[in-house]
Amino acid sequence: MSTLPSTLNPLWDRSWDVLYKAHFYELTAEHVVSRWEKIDITVIFLMTATASGSAVAGWSLWNNPDWRIVWLAIAGLASVISIGHGAVAVPRRIKEQEKIRRTFSWVRVNLETLRRNLDGDTESKEAKQALERFHELEKEFDRAVADSPKDIALTIKLRNRAQDELDLRLKKEITNANSR
Secondary structure: OOOOOOOOOHHHHHHHHHHHHHHHHHHHHHHHHHHHHHHHHHHHHHHHHOOHHHHHHHHHHHHOHHHHHHHHHHHHHHHHHHHHHHHHOHHHHHHHHHHHHHHHHHHHHHHHHHHHOOOOOOOOHHHHHHHHHHHHHHHHHHHHHHHOOOOOOOOHHHHHHHHHHHHHHHHHHHHHHHOO
16 A cells, blocks of 8 residues: 655545545454354254254163164254254355345455555546546445344444454554565
């Protein structure tokens, strides 16, 4: 990323704000997808392990009263979780959040490219085109925010983790840029 001082181009500061937010939304969607995928894999594993084909393996456990209770608990839990999995529509949520992540990633990458090409000139044809492009990206960002549904997996803790991760990434990026 270029290190153009904001005094040379007011677009630098304006684009930074949108870039930071786009990156944050991208990371939160990535974390939400990861959380839903873990839930999805766990539920599918439990459902498969207690399905009728696997029940044959469970029959041997029925001979031991202690294991019978364990097997019934596991099978009952799998049934309840399976119902919840369907009610919450986990696969749909994963697809939704992945689409959101891709949209914010696209905005972020385009803003990074725009910022790399800023040269301090604010009056040239290229500078005016950059400003127009920024406004397009800003509108796309605003549209993406408006179209992003709330998700029950996006907790305050998860937001904070994404924020910390983003701040760390940017700190490393700035440190690397300054050491060149």
